[in-house]
Amino acid sequence: MFWKFILRALKYRKQRLLLAFAALTVAAAMATVLFGTYGSVERRLRDEFRSYGANISAVGPTVPITVAAAAEHLGAEAAPFLVTPPNIVAFDPQRGRSLTGFWHVEGTRDLQPGECLAGELLKLPIGTQTPTCTVKGIVSTGGAEDQEFLVPLAPGTSVVSYVEIRAPGDRIESIRTSLSEQFPKVEFRTIRSVADTETNVVLKIRASLFLLTLLILGITTLCVSGNFTEMVLERAKEIAILKALGGAEGRIATFFVSESAALAIASTLAGYIVGVVAAAFIGRQIFGGAFQLQASWLVFGGVTLVMLIVAAVATAIAASRIWSIEPAIILRGE
Secondary structure (H helix, E strand, C coil): CHHHHHHHHHHHCHHHHHHHHHHHHHHHHHHHHHHHHHHHHHHHHHHHHHHHCCCEEEEEEEEECHHHHHHHHCCCEEEEEEEECCCEEEECHHHHHCCCCCCEEEECCCCCCCEEEEEHHHCCCCCCECCCCEEEEEEECCCHHHHCEEEECCCCCCEEEEEEEECCHHHHHHHHHHHHHHCCCCEEEECHHHHHHHHHHHHHHHHHHHHHHHHHHHHHHHHHHHHHHHHHHHCHHHHHHHHHCCCCHHHHHHHHHHHHHHHHHHHHHHHHHHHHHHHHHHHHHHHCCCCCCCCCHHHHHHHHHHHHHHHHHHHHHHHHHHHHCCHHHHHCCC
């Protein structure tokens, strides 16, 4: 009886089942994109914000260069800088690379002793020999560096003028506090313009994705519920016969829930494939990089569970009409 009921629905109600399947597939694809993006958006945004530079600055009359190593030990990135008159700044080209991504450099960043970067406002071409160094690149930052010579930090330097630190966005304050305890004579300042912006953007985007997911699932629930409500009304005679033969309303409702569960599983498989491809395309357009498909059993399991819940809720709403069907009235043709 169970399979006969299901097969009759597939045979005579193809259009409505296809509409429900299409709605669930679109919802599954969107859920895949949003779940996948929700899980990775924080990491991707944090990576993007790395190009904005440091979010903590260690300053003082002098700062031990060991501050940089201590920050790195805590999971942060750090680069020491030593300012010397008249307009020379020594830095570690390797450590500073990740924290100076916003620098526009014409030439090379890889400096050897006796080489330097010259600020664009100094108007010195690459290859110029100065009393202190050979210009290997021109740097433009829109800041003080545009009027300075940037030279490699000398080996054995023990103190510097300041250390720029890039801490993970969710650990800024804990790392700053830990460093303050280790180096009480050094002032560690949180660069609010970077840290606060990063935190606010991550929170707002994740909240937007969450609300968008709820909206899509709500619309899908209404769509599927409407289709199954029409199916219940169209199959009123079958339901009346089953009730007249002693079939319990709950058992009959189970038939419809089973149909929607099968649709949910099939639509999840189709929607997940589409969603993975769409997520890779969107990720490439927004964050750049290669087109990379990222399948995840965790996301697939989450999408499957959500689609089963949506289908069950939608069908339960529609199946509630089963209790109002009176066999005697329906079978008399009234």
